[in-house]
Amino acid sequence: MAADPTNPIVDRELRWQAAWKARHLGRAVAQPGRSKFYILFAYPGPSGFQHVGHMRGFTYADMIARYHRMRGEAIFFPGGTHASGLPAITFAAKVARRDPDTVEELHARGLNDADIASLEVPEKAARYLGNEYWDLWERLGLLMDRSTHVTTIDLDYQRFISWQFSTLQRLGKLVQKPYYASYCPVDGPVSVDPSETDLSSGGTAEMVTYTLVPFPLEDGRVLLAATLRPETVYGVTNVWLPPTGHLVEWQHSGQRYLLAPAGAARLCEQAGGTVGPAVDVAALHGKTVTVPLTRESVPILPSSLVEPSVGTGVVMSVPAHAPADWVALQELPESERAPLLPTVRSIIEVPEESLNPADRQSMAGTGFPAQKVAAALKVSGLKDHAALDEATGHLYRLELRSGRMSTGEFRGESVATVREKVARRFFPEGGLEIREFSQKVICRCGREVIIRRVPDQWFLAYGSPEWKSQMLEASKRMHFYPPEYGEELSGIAGWFEDRPAVRRGKWLGTPFPADPSWVIEPIADSTFYPAYYVVRRLVAEGDLTVDDLTPEFFDYVYLGQGAPPTSERKESWERARREFLYWYPVDINLGGKEHKRVHFPVFLYMHTALLPPPLQPRGIFINWWITSYTGEKLSKKDQKGGAVPPVDVALSRYGADGLRLYYALGASPFQDVKWEEDQCQNAHARVEETLELVLQTARGAASSDDPLSLTEHVDRWFSAQLSEVIHGVRDAWDGYDLRSAAQATYVTLPALFRRYRARGGNHLPLLRRAGEAWCRMLVPITPHAAEEASSAFGESGSLASERTFPTGEDFPRHPTAIAFERTLEQAEEDIAALLKVWNAPPRQLTLFVASPWKYRAAELVPASIRQGRLDVKSFIEKARADPLLQAHLPDLARFAGEFKRAEEASAVAGLTPGEEHALFSGARDYLSRRFRIPEILVLTEDDADAGKDPKGRRHRAHPGKPAMLLE
């Protein structure tokens, strides 16, 4: 990736990045006796070029790491790429077919045709992209340790994964059982997912599982119907077969079943058995079969509703509850229909009160449920597929959600629970099912993808109650950002089941140690890797070799079992063990919200299985996404509402600091943000402004460690505010409240400096100290600007990034100064309000400070508050006893109500009349400038006479709230 050094922003940032590198700031150095901080983000899969959305989380990780570094902790911030599975293969395939966008990107990055051709090899593509990612991270200013860089297809990583799986197997975390996998007869296992890496069509297909229901004929053969609603067997009136064509015999466990050829072929793949002779359907029409459970005899009838390619091509008819069956029944000739009608019966009831208004409409009228729904949705006949499907789906959901059986042995129980119980009755030795895709799935090779039973699939036993509770137990001791995720996790654990751990087929990954014909799947091999980063660094530095990475080595390093093999390896092995114990556990694992359901739970599962409690992870941080205007997760192709620039373009426009501030300031991390380039532009401008403002404070006095002695009000106020803001920023960082930290540092502080200047403040040593603190506060979010500012202060010997974060302790606090200033601010608001309704340009403003007796009265207010309100009676009592107030009793009654508000101001401020007068007198120039009022007078209520105040406004004055006269 070519960064353009002629761009001044880029140039500045490259310079500081080089400086960090020269001082090895990203390098993880264990410092025994000092606390450490291990943070990582879920490594990305090398599936293409990264965009501004990906960088959001990565940048948060760096901000947090940088803050911890400034708290004096040793930092471990590694990174890698996850090439296992399909991403690299997908990318290599795009290169191989010379996808125009991909080729253009590669050319733009300076690759020639030969380079591009080499990327057709997935492993090479993965390594190339991995390096690109790292370059990009460094350009963003992330201070990471590049010696940890690993790709999951590296040999050493595979050694590690191999150990992980042998160990899991030893611990009994792997179990073998049958599994139904999508499978191409030519290419073997394929993945059915919307990205269609393996497919030419059908990526959105879902796997549908039908229950099989046996209907014995008199001759012993069994018609095999397929259904999604086995509980409706109690309402069967007949069996449907296609009008023409043939069925085949399927012989399985000693039975002769009859079903359509497509279904028989599927069952052979999924359950075994063999296909026997064909049988013409016409020979079956009119015969009778026995309904299971009810033992009734019902006829076999032809109907065009049967689709031979779906299910078994045999359908059990339940006219009362299946709209299609009802309609088919109506379309039968009268001679066949008449005898059937009396047998139609409802077997499921939906209580009236569980219907919502829409349901109620569809279930209006009389008749059977299927009849009513078909009528409500205006189903015109069997050919009216759209309406029929809708009617079927509607009734299916309604009865599943709220229906109860009204007949049979499960009478009164809910449909949802009865469904499975009934299915088990048909085949006591274990239910027969047939699985198929909801739409045709075609492999890249052109063959149709089928579902095949894999009898000996290995699973990770996440469903195991002990393992599950171990995992949840560990999660209770963790910190989650946002905290709600902790709660959510126990919900996720509720449905988390065993997951396939390995598979056969073409994808990248580590061979399964127990049987190398399997490859370990990509989630299982990407959740314990934080442990490997520690070792990887030592391999990269040459302290360890790939040959060292034996199972015994990992037992020794991670589990503390065994001993180094030879005396010359002893030291290296021991060092690896020490480093691991130093850096572990993981303090924060950060990832996008897509990882909530799989990656993070498995990350915890793996750690609880393999490591003792003290080494369990301490925290998980989840960031939401940058989305496009349509609310979709952002991708480069989705550019509605404005083009999304590639990261390097965004970097040259807004700088790394601009982007970083955008991420931090735009929204809380726990919220999707719509991509708006204006916001970036603004963030960039704000960085430059802030830098400029900091640089201004650099001029003047030299640095000094002496305590500041402040005598002027504005200086005291400024110092006190700084102390408050800095403490607030520290608190925000401690809670990883990035947005508040950013807002205080880049919005509140600049405003504070401006007001200080506007109020005439110019205490150089104070400004100097404030500027130095500010520089360091800029480091976590905008590190390049921070270095630039810091160097302007002439601080040498160290970089801002290696200093400590300000504590605010060296700014004297003056609580009353803040309250005084607030009094002034309140007066400013009042003046502004007056000016708003004042037409002419103002000539003069007179401020009247309240009479001393009002201050005295205000002091009595707090003692007279009853249930949050001023109790006027007791207030007057108290005043009556005070000599100063006796003369003003009538006024007191009039002002009592208003005192409530005015009291707040003066009680906080602790103002005396003299102080208030001095405060406003001192602010005359400032107010005059700010409001463009030529003349400002400050009088007291008592020393003004009626001639100066004809409307008597001066009597509105309260302590802390002067009366005003605008002329």
Next chain:
RNA sequence: GCUGGCGUAGCCAAGUCCGGCCAACGGCAACGGACUCAAGAUCCGUUCUCGCAGGAGUUCCCAGGUUCAAAUCCUGGCGCCAGCACCA
């Protein structure tokens, strides 16, 4: 359907856990002003309604409820988004 999340002024987005300090942080955009020959940048101000005196009225998806007091708590409704299994 299940599970989770969300609905705040023109747009983005804080606040909601722990009710009052909220006409509601911040940003964008727009408008006015300063500066300028001009534009841009920058700075100041305004942007729910009304008001020639610092005030009043009406707001935080909708409808109820609790409370002296609700964007915030409770009940019901409407609407939007994501994940749902091998896909990292």
